[in-house]
Amino acid sequence: MLKYIGRRILLLLPVLIGVSFIVFTLMYITPGDPAAMQLGEQATEREILQLREQMGLDDPFIVQYGRFARGVFTQMDFGRSYRTNALVFNELLSRFPTTLTLAATGVIVAVVIGIPVGIISATKQYSLFDNSAMMFALLGVSMPNFFQGLVAILIFSVGLGWFPSSGYATPMHMILPALTIGTSSAAMITRMTRSSMLEVIRQDYIRTARAKGQKESKVINRHALKNALIPVVTVIGLQFGYLLGGAVLTETVFSINGIGLLMVNSIRMRDLPMVQGGVLFIALTFSVINLAVDILYGFIDPRIKAQYK
Amino acid sequence: MNSKKIALLLAVLLMFAVFAIGCGDEASTDTLIVAQNSDADSLDPHATNDQASSRVIKQIYQSLLDQNEDMELIPGLAEEWEQVDELTFEFTLREGVLFHNGEELTASDVEFTLLRALESPDVGHIVGAIDPDNFEIIDDYTIRISTLEPFAPILAHLAHPATSILNQAAVEEFGDDYGENPVGTGPFMLESWTRGSELNLERFEDFHGESARMERVRFRNIQEDGNRTIELETGEIHIAYDILPSDISRIEGNDELQLARDLNFSTVYLGFNAEKEPFDDVRVRQAINYAIDVDSIINSVMEGSGEVATGPIGPMVWASNDDLEPYGHDLDRARELMEEAGYGDGFSTTIWTNDNQLRQDIAQIAQSQLAEIGIDIEIEVLEWGAYLENTAAGEHDMFILGWVTVTGDPDYGLYALFHSEQFGAAGNRTFYSNDRVDELLAQGRRSADPDVREEAYLEVQEIVRDEAPWLFLNTGEDRTGLRANVSGFRNHPAGHHPLWNVIVE
Numbered sequence: 001m002l003k004y005i006g007r008r009i010l011l012l013l014p015v016l017i018g019v020s021f022i023v024f025t026l027m028y029i030t031p032g033d034p035a036a037m038q039l040g041e042q043a044t045e046r047e048i049l050q051l052r053e054q055m056g057l058d059d060p061f062i063v064q065y066g067r068f069a070r071g072v073f074t075q076m077d078f079g080r081s082y083r084t085n086a087l088v089f090n091e092l093l094s095r096f097p098t099t100l101t102l103a104a105t106g107v108i109v110a111v112v113i114g115i116p117v118g119i120i121s122a123t124k125q126y127s128l129f130d131n132s133a134m135m136f137a138l139l140g141v142s143m144p145n146f147f148q149g150l151v152a153i154l155i156f157s158v159g160l161g162w163f164p165s166s167g168y169a170t171p172m173h174m175i176l177p178a179l180t181i182g183t184s185s186a187a188m189i190t191r192m193t194r195s196s197m198l199e200v201i202r203q204d205y206i207r208t209a210r211a212k213g214q215k216e217s218k219v220i221n222r223h224a225l226k227n228a229l230i231p232v233v234t235v236i237g238l239q240f241g242y243l244l245g246g247a248v249l250t251e252t253v254f255s256i257n258g259i260g261l262l263m264v265n266s267i268r269m270r271d272l273p274m275v276q277g278g279v280l281f282i283a284l285t286f287s288v289i290n291l292a293v294d295i296l297y298g299f300i301d302p303r304i305k306a307q308y309k
Numbered sequence: 310m311n312s313k314k315i316a317l318l319l320a321v322l323l324m325f326a327v328f329a330i331g332c333g334d335e336a337s338t339d340t341l342i343v344a345q346n347s348d349a350d351s352l353d354p355h356a357t358n359d360q361a362s363s364r365v366i367k368q369i370y371q372s373l374l375d376q377n378e379d380m381e382l383i384p385g386l387a388e389e390w391e392q393v394d395e396l397t398f399e400f401t402l403r404e405g406v407l408f409h410n411g412e413e414l415t416a417s418d419v420e421f422t423l424l425r426a427l428e429s430p431d432v433g434h435i436v437g438a439i440d441p442d443n444f445e446i447i448d449d450y451t452i453r454i455s456t457l458e459p460f461a462p463i464l465a466h467l468a469h470p471a472t473s474i475l476n477q478a479a480v481e482e483f484g485d486d487y488g489e490n491p492v493g494t495g496p497f498m499l500e501s502w503t504r505g506s507e508l509n510l511e512r513f514e515d516f517h518g519e520s521a522r523m524e525r526v527r528f529r530n531i532q533e534d535g536n537r538t539i540e541l542e543t544g545e546i547h548i549a550y551d552i553l554p555s556d557i558s559r560i561e562g563n564d565e566l567q568l569a570r571d572l573n574f575s576t577v578y579l580g581f582n583a584e585k586e587p588f589d590d591v592r593v594r595q596a597i598n599y600a601i602d603v604d605s606i607i608n609s610v611m612e613g614s615g616e617v618a619t620g621p622i623g624p625m626v627w628a629s630n631d632d633l634e635p636y637g638h639d640l641d642r643a644r645e646l647m648e649e650a651g652y653g654d655g656f657s658t659t660i661w662t663n664d665n666q667l668r669q670d671i672a673q674i675a676q677s678q679l680a681e682i683g684i685d686i687e688i689e690v691l692e693w694g695a696y697l698e699n700t701a702a703g704e705h706d707m708f709i710l711g712w713v714t715v716t717g718d719p720d721y722g723l724y725a726l727f728h729s730e731q732f733g734a735a736g737n738r739t740f741y742s743n744d745r746v747d748e749l750l751a752q753g754r755r756s757a758d759p760d761v762r763e764e765a766y767l768e769v770q771e772i773v774r775d776e777a778p779w780l781f782l783n784t785g786e787d788r789t790g791l792r793a794n795v796s797g798f799r800n801h802p803a804g805h806h807p808l809w810n811v812i813v814e
Contacts, residue, residue: 033694035430040358042713044434045701045734051430084350084357084504085488091504150535158539165543166536167529168506255531257506 001298001305008291012284019283020072020276024065027272033057034082034270055082068276078277083269088277092259096281098168099258102181102251103243105174109182110189111236117186118193118232122201123220133190140187149180149253166255177254181247185239192235196228203227229300237293244289245282339524341795341813343548344537348505348530351488354473355429360804363470364550365528367805368510369409370473370493373400373419374464378799378807380627380717382464386414386474386494392757395459396440402450406517408476409491409498416452420444421477423454432471435716438463459755461762465718470805496521496809506530521809522797541566541790547813548795550806552788554612560790567791571800572625574714574722575785576618577667579660579675582705583778584740587656594777596646598636600682601675605638607783610670615786620770622722623784625802626714628763630770635781643682655683661708662688663696668709671782675707701734708738711785715803719766724750727773741778 035051036043052058056067071077078088117137121130156176157165163176200206201224209219248260255261259278266274298305349362354370375385387400406414423444426436443455456463466472479492491499494517497510508528512521529546531537537549538556542563552560552568560568581588581597588594603617616623619633647653660675662668669690676686686707691699700708714722725736728750732740746769753765774781787800797810 031692031695033698036694036697039431042358042434042715042736043430044736047430047433048734050433054430080485085353085485086504094504153536153539157543161543164545165539166531166533167540167545253533253536255529255533255536257503257530261532262505 001295005291005295008294012287015287016280016283017069017073020069020280021065023276023279024068024272025061027270027275028061028064030270032270034272037270038083068273072277072280078280079273081266081271081274083266083271083274088273091262091274092277092281095257095259095262098256099244099251099260101174102177102247102256102258103240105178106181106185106243106247107236107240109178110185110239113182113186114189115193115232118190119197119220119225121190121194122197125198130194134194137187137190140184141191143184144249145180145184145247146249146253148184149177149250152176152180153253166253168254168256173254173256177247177250177256180253181243181250185243188239189232189235193228193232196231197224200224200228226300230297233293233296233300237289237296241286241289244285340527341523341525341548341808341811342527342529342546343550343808344529344531344540344546345550346530346532346534346537349508349528352491352499352502353488354471354475355426355432356488358431358471361530363805365508365510366470366473366491366493367495368497368526368808369491369495369499370470370475371495372468372470372472372474373402374468376465376468376717376801376803378801380625380802382468385468386419390464393453395755395757396457397443397445397453397455398463399447399451399453402452403517404450406494407515408479408494409513410476410479411515412476412478414474414476414494415449416446417449418477419452419454419474420446421480422475423472425475425480426472435466435469435471438466459757461754461757462716462718462720465716465721469716469803497526500525519809522812523808526808538790541792544792547792548798548811549790550787552790554614554788556790557613557788565793567793567795569787569789569791569798569800571787571802572616572623573785573787573800573802573804574623574625574717575711576621576623576713576722577671577709577711577783577785578618578621579671579707579709579780579782580739581707581778581780582703582740583742584703585706587650587652587658588706590650591776592646592650593652594780595636595775596643596650596682597679597684598777598780599639599643599646600684601678601780602638603635603780603782606671606674610667610674611783614783614788616784618781618784620774620781621726621779622714622719622770625784626717626719626722628719628766630767630774633770633774636777640681647682652683655685657685657687658706659687659689661691661696661700661705663691663693671709675780697734700738703733703738703740705738710738713804717803719762719769720750720754723766723769723773724754727769727778739778741773741776743772743776746772 035048035055035057039047039051056064071079080087117133121133124130153165156162164173167173206219206224209223248264251258251261263278345361345364347361349365350357350359351362352366352369354366371385373385373387375383377383386402386406388403389401390398393399402414402416408414423436423439424441426432427441438456438460440455440457445453473493476492480487483490496513496516498513500509500511502508510526512524531540534553538552538559540546541549560566581594583589607613607617617635619635620630622629624631660672662672672688676688679686699705712722725731727737727741727746729742729747731737749765749769753762756762787804789800791798794814795811796814797812800806
């Protein structure tokens with residue numbers, strides 16, 4: 001098991017190098033001069049040239065990439081933001097707890113709602129509960145997060161005055177965004193749990209368990225659920241990884257100062273060091289989550305654990 | 310995994326989440342909370358020139374001179390100033406002015422600051438007239454500053470936040486991180502800054518002038534425009550900058566709120582390439598000014614924001630010409646002029662804009678309205694860098710841009726845009742040239758006599774209005790939403806509103 005984890009971690013390095021190269025190339029060939037973007041409408045040509053030189057933008061592609069890669073992979077130095085001159089690594093690190101909190105609370109909301117509803121829907125297929133749950137799930141998957149967020153703000157902040165409408169200072173600030181994110185993820189998890197459970201429930205060993213007189217709750221929770229969880233865990237992992245990359249729209253609507261908002265603003269301003277650092281960071285968290293999910297499979301299904309040897 | 314384990318896992322995750330959320334501090338009543346649509350980039354006045362930063366920098370630093378909300382020059386760090394000769398001004402600094410780090414302001418800080426500003430790609434153009442080799446420090450509190458050529462607007466430039474005076478020791482101490490550790494002489498000093506989220510200022514108790522009325526100011530970054538209005542309504546902030554035109558009625562209809570709405574220094578225009586056919590013919594340019602219903606553009610696209618521009622600079626700028634008449638919407642006159650110019654059957658051309666929704670909307674309205682006098686227009690949206698480059702190279706027909714006369718002096722809003730030596734990237738992207746205008750602009754820049762200057766600028770505006778290198782569109786406005794219990798606030802037409810006189814009652 002440890003050997004497997006070690007091998008997976010070693011494999012991260014080429015992935016990250018590949019990601020860094022692709023991002024750098026993409027940003028390099030994207031039209032838009034970072035110097036002109038930063039200086040705005042009233043800049044003179046001389047000032048733009050001066051800033052380009054300061055930023056090292058006149059160097060050839062490979063020199064620029066080399067400088068970046070050497071900093072990142074040998075000294076963990078992601079450079080400084082073009083726009084704010086702040087250290088990229090510090091910026092990312094300072095925003096990570098916010099994004100992590102939002103992602104974690106969102107996923108918790110999603111799991112707490114999604115799995116039980118999915119199970120009940122599967123066991124009571126085509127019941128009123130199932131049909132209405134599936135309708136809400138469809139709504140949740142289809143409704144864009146930013147719209148849901150705005151509606152939530154209008155109802156719960158402006159109308160009822162229960163929660164603050166934006167920013168992030170207290171736990172109260174996190175409730176609406178977490179619900180916004182959580183409910184749409186919950187919809188996906190509900191649908192996955194339901195379909196996976198339905199498949200498992202039809203298996204012979206479930207019939208066997210019932211035939212030997214096992215209590216229904218035990219049949220569902222122990223025999224069915226555990227085997228149905230693999231695809232659900234995959235979805236949860238993917239959702240979590242995706243949210244850690246920044247729930248951009250939700251962060252924008254609620255003015256939550258996380259990684260997603262930072263990335264969007266940096267891309268818009270062609271803040272290359274910030275974008276590269278951010279994407280690498282997201283790639284890293286995503287890979288780590290993926291690894292965690294793979295390890296979790298082993299606990300859920302011993303057959304998979306056996307393959308890790 | 311059995312259900313107990315799942316429950317346990319969930320419980321642990323929940324505890325972790327609650328822990329991670331932590332506890333924030335509640336706003337105390339002595340804190341003024343202001344929301345703007347972006348976080349400051351940097352608090353180093355030489356490292357940035359964006360509005361969000363300037364609005365904070367204004368509270369932390371002071372310049373040699375200041376401009377009040379009516380754009381009159383008032384003493385800043387310089388108590389007095391006088392012109393020594395055509396090129397040189399002598400400034401007498403206030404004595405006993407302390408920086409936030411406890412150092413005393415001396416003339417050498419002024420020289421250091423202005424030399425550093427000259428090196429900056431962000432603000433170099435604001436101090437560009439200053440001669441770097443000719444500073445003369447007479448004593449600790451007296452300094453002479455010279456310009457390379459006679460440059461009358463220099464006093465207005467020295468009142469701009471980009472010329473805020475820095476402390477040499479502090480700049481050298483913090484190096485690359487100075488932008489996060491600003492040291493000024495202003496009424497507020499930086500307390501803490503969570504990038505992208507909020508920035509806290511506290512009153513500087515050793516401030517040399519009258520102390521700020523609030524103990525703290527918090528700038529919050531609320532990017533979503535509608536959310537600033539919502540937070541204002543729910544009372545979580547006291548002041549919201551840049552209110553959307555569509556939210557005006559919501560604020561005006563709410564007894565708990567007030568709206569400060571004033572014209573500012575910004576202008577939006579549609580420029581013609583006056584060197585290229587058919588726009589080299591003044592009659593074509595005038596015809597387009599007659600053919601487009603500017604009122605309808607302002608009312609639809611800009612939702613009634615600001616005013617119709619009648620000339621190249623708005624009424625808030627000093628020496629603006631208030632006698633200019635707008636062209637008005639007159640299709641017959643437009644057709645007549647087109648006929649006279651030999652384009653009775655119209656022509657095909659393009660409008661360029663960058664990726665800016667407002668400008669694209671304007672282009673579309675212009676497209677449909679100009680079709681009525683036979684001008685067939687294709688709209689091209691260019692990426693910002695390419696847009697600047699290609700308009701500077703004169704490859705365009707028509708284009709939409711804005712300009713802000715940040716110093717409030719007409720030189721800033723006219724010289725770069727209409728002087729024939731400023732073709733291309735320097736600012737004159739219409740390639741408009743008129744000898745009389747050149748002469749008057751030079752006169753306005755050189756003359757020390759305000760009456761002579763005013764006369765010159767009034768005439769320039771008249772000529773430019775008549776020769777129409779632009780379709781004059783809009784003079785912008787600042788819309789600031791305030792809670793009813795906030796007093797002492799006034800919009801500053803340059804956008805960086807002073808907050809030290811503001812109080813929450």
